[in-house]
Amino acid sequence: MLVGMLGILKAGCAYVPLDPTYPASRRDYMMADTGMSQVITQSGLAGLFADLDVTRIVLDDETTSRRIASLDMTRLDDKPPSDALAYIIYTSGSTGQPKGVMIEHKGVVRLVKQPGELQMSSATRFLHCASIAFDAAVFELWSPLINGGVSILYPSTDLTLETLNEVIQRYEVNTALIVSGLFDIWSETCSGLAGLRRVFVGGDKLNPAAVIRCQKNLPHVQLYNAYGPTENTVITTLYKLPEQINADQSLAIGRGLKGDFSLVLSQTGSLLPVGVVGELLVGGDGLARGYFNRPQLTASCFVPNPYYDINQSHGPAYLYRTGDLVSYQDDGNLQFHGRVDQQLKVRGYRVEPTEIQFHLEQHPDVRRALVIPAEEANNRNYLVGYVELENDAEKTDTLVSVKYELSQQLPKHLIPSTLILVSSWPLTANGKIDLKKLPKAEVTKDKKSVAPVTQLECQLAELWSKTLDIQKENLCVYDNFFELGGHSLSVMKMVSLASEYSLCISAKEVFAFPVLKELAEQLAERDTQDAEFVVPENR
Incomplete structure (x- = not known):
């Protein structure tokens, strides 16, 4: 797919990344909203678009390969202008449907050609493991490639801590972007990665305890707290984390990137001094063009810069209202304090x-x-x-x-x-x-609860207890992992911890069998089938 994306951009077009794991209705909405006429895909995913009125270009299909081979291979020297549309990424929307954020070429260039701490080179080996529909993928893919480096593509398997560390080790990854929730659990298992040099952490509030763990396990790695809305091309501010921090410390989100412009304003639009909390407004080359097909929403979120002076070129003409509450610290770094509205971040995604x-x-x-x-x-x-x-x-x-x-x-x-x-x-x-x-989301044990009985059920109960921080005595064999507060990151943690309980579990099994009793039965049946296929040694 990376080759397809490169081809789209080279042809002067814009791409819209579609995550194949999204529900069909959400993919269909995004395609209809953009008026998409062609889909570049692979044979294993082509069936997702079989009933849609779009042209499917299946890159790994033999017919497509022959067609491509017959085309004129003359190098395209035409370069799209800096304000040409590069991609549209959809984020959660308050109206019930996602909204498409339009990012131009200059926004991507501003991100990937940054000097200083974000600078990449031909020596960069950057891990790409984010969903293609998540804007972190823009940084993971284009930062190394545009600077002559290497993008290491995570294999198309479940994201597990063991595999993550194995990929980093085997392919000599030296740079990675890890969302905050994943960083929390990865920091417990990340020792021995000698080649890793830089880790950018973003997507949510950074946990100081996780930073301390990672610095202890990987003292040679420089950590960064990266902040930024999709509407300002992935990263807006960056904070180089010091070697010594406190577990109860509130970590700064840093300073704006070169060429960016930031204001901290009160509700009445007044500039605020150091230490006073206000809304962050940002602009510059990274600023999105707006929301696709949403002129009213664009006008309310991308507003005129109240301090813009065309004669003095004081900042960009328009700024994006992030909705994030921040304040300036004495050292010039920004501190995050929460949201103006109800929007929040969950596992790195804006919700x-x-x-x-x-x-x-x-x-x-x-x-x-x-x-x-x-x-x-x-x-x-x-x-x-x-x-x-x-x-x-x-x-x-x-x-x-x-x-x-x-x-x-x-x-x-x-x-x-x-x-x-x-x-x-x-x-x-x-x-x-x-x-x-409102009633709290708590685990309670009712009269109909059935306690774990078999060895597998008891092992799973102990594993769930440790993963979800729930008393084992409160667990019932009919409990659902996700109804107890489990999510994709806690699944990853559980899969990683399973070996401590002499268990081997895949993330797919947890999603397919989220009830404790059903998961125990699945594991027992799988182990029985595996035993039947053991070939005895010749004697």
Whole structure:
């Protein structure tokens, strides 16, 4: 696919990355929204687009190879202008549908040709493991290639800690970008990677404890805290982490990149001094063109620079309202303080809770829904959904149906870890939902709970307990891993920890059999089948 993307850009066109793991309805929306006429794909994925009115170009198909070989191979010397569209990446939207962010060539060039700490060279060996539909992939792919370096493509298998470290070691990776949630658990297993030199961490609030662990395991590696919205081409500010930090320290997000422009403004638009919290507005060559087919949303988020002076060239004419609350520190670095609105980051992805609520409320038996973040023990966010059903709805069957329908509409990172039924909504004196009085997403043991009995069930219960930070006594064989707060990163952690309990589990098995009893039965059946195919040695 990388070759296809290079061809698209070389031809002066723009690409729209489609994650094959997304629900078909989401992919279809993105294709319809952009008016996509052609899809470049591979034979193993071509079936995803079989029923759509688009031309499929299957790169690894023999017919396509013959067609390409017959084409004029004269080098294209035409270069697209700097303000030509390079790609459109879709992010979560508050209206119920994702929104396409339009990034121009100059935005990518500004990112990958940065001097200083972001500088790449022919010696760079950059790991690419992010989803192609996640803007981190832009940094992972183009930074090394445009500077003569090497992009190391993670194999098309489950992302596990063991495989991640093996790839870094085997292919001599020296540079990597790791999202904060993954960095938390990777920092526990990252010793012995002698060739690694730089790790950029971003996508969410950075955990100081994870930084300390990583610095202890890899003292030769320089760590960076990278911050930036998709609307300003991946990275907006960068903070070079010092060698000594405190576990309770709030880590800065750093300073803006060369050529960028940042303002910290009050609600009335006044510039704020050091230490005073306000909204961050950013601009420069990295600024997106806007949202595709969303002129009103573009106008509300990409606003005129109130301090722009065309005669003095003081900053760009337009700035992006990030919605992030920050303040300047005495040393000139920015400190992150949260959000102006309800938007949040979950496992590196930007999430609009209202988009999830919209899809929940599309179910005919759901009267009203609310999605809010909850916090894990390691200060990471996960999503909790609250659902009020229509009066005649059967609770158990409806909840199963709601979860299934949601999985058909939204990618995994937008699916709440748990859904909680409410019969009424607690209200404040002002008539708003009182979030503090909503039932908590807690694990409880009811009278119908069945404790683990078999050896496999007991081993899994211990493994789940350690992974999810839940008392083993509270676990039932009918518990669902994801309803207990599990998510893709905790699956990775569990798969990594499994060897400590003499278990071998794949992420695919956890997603396919999320109930403890079913997973235990799957593992037992698999081990039995494996034993049947053991060929005895000749005697």
